[in-house]
Amino acid sequence: xxxxxxxxxxxxxxxxxxxxxxxxxxxxxxxxxxxxxxxxxxxxxxxxxxxxxxxxxxxxxxxxxxxxxxxxxxxxxxxxxxxxxxxxxxxxxxxxxxxxxxxxxxxxxxxxxxxxxxxxxxxxxxxxxxxxxxxxxxxxxxxxxxxxxxxxxxxxxxxxxxxxxxxxxxxxxxxxxxxxxxxxxxxxxxxxxxxxxxxxxxxxxxxxxxxxxxxxxxxxxxxxxxxxxxxxxxxxxxxxxxxxxxxxxxx
Ligand code: SF4
Numbered sequence: 001x002x003x004x005x006x007x008x009x010x011x012x013x014x015x016x017x018x019x020x021x022x023x024x025x026x027x028x029x030x031x032x033x034x035x036x037x038x039x040x041x042x043x044x045x046x047x048x049x050x051x052x053x054x055x056x057x058x059x060x061x062x063x064x065x066x067x068x069x070x071x072x073x074x075x076x077x078x079x080x081x082x083x084x085x086x087x088x089x090x091x092x093x094x095x096x097x098x099x100x101x102x103x104x105x106x107x108x109x110x111x112x113x114x115x116x117x118x119x120x121x122x123x124x125x126x127x128x129x130x131x132x133x134x135x136x137x138x139x140x141x142x143x144x145x146x147x148x149x150x151x152x153x154x155x156x157x158x159x160x161x162x163x164x165x166x167x168x169x170x171x172x173x174x175x176x177x178x179x180x181x182x183x184x185x186x187x188x189x190x191x192x193x194x195x196x197x198x199x200x201x202x203x204x205x206x207x208x209x210x211x212x213x214x215x216x217x218x219x220x221x222x223x224x225x226x227x228x229x230x231x232x233x234x235x236x237x238x239x240x241x242x243x244x245x246x247x248x249x250x251x
Pocket of ligand 1: 174177178216217218222223224225227228229230233234235236237239
């Protein structure tokens with residue numbers, strides 16, 4: 001995607017170097033670019049208010065909620081975070097949470113040992129390396145334990161209102177079905193689809209795709225007959241398989 005034709009300079013400056021390089025290395029067919037933009041238009045009409053489904057009041061809370069959301073529903077995470085907010089007031093409270101205590105508090109989100117470890121270490125790194133502030137740059141966010149590009153993008157998109165695409169299983173499955181990527185690796189899916197749209201549209205598109213997955217294009221039985229994207233979807237009426245997108249180990 002040529003930089004000059006689609007990106008304004010201030011937004012381009014907010015994008016991490018790796019993503020810029022990956023976009024520059026791709027040269028998607030014009031027909032695919034046009035189709036992606038038509039799909040984005042339809043989804044923007046259908047889900048104009050698409051946004052993050054996790055509840056949070058601070059950047060740290062969204063980062064922590066995103067760590068908790070791995071292999072767990074947003075609804076479940078939202079049931080756990082109010083009690084965490086009541087019990088742990090500061091980053092240091094999380095960093096120094098007694099062994100076993102935090103695990104117990106997040107037990108219902110699953111994988112609680114790994115998640116508690118990630119939360120403690122992430123809180124400690126933010127305190128020690130980032131003066132207690134969640135970083136906004138991709139490079140800084142990727143230094144946090146438990147944060148791969150998906151988590152980093154969630155924080156950048158919703159806390160800092162920067163362009164981003166957070167690839168979860170819904171996003172991977174649907175962009176594959178729509179023929180916008182052939183990849184199964186979440187990072188490659190992010191790069192492929194970022195190359196199809198101007199960055200100003202990434203966040204809205206990514207959030208809307210996830211809502212479309214929940215409402216219409218489910219993993220097991222997509223409702224192609226009532227899908228607003230059917231005319232633009234090469235998989236319409238043909239889906240018979242489970243999702244193929246791999247989940248990132250680090251989220
Ligand atoms: S037509 Fe079917 S497979 Fe394609 S996006 Fe819609 S629901 Fe999903």
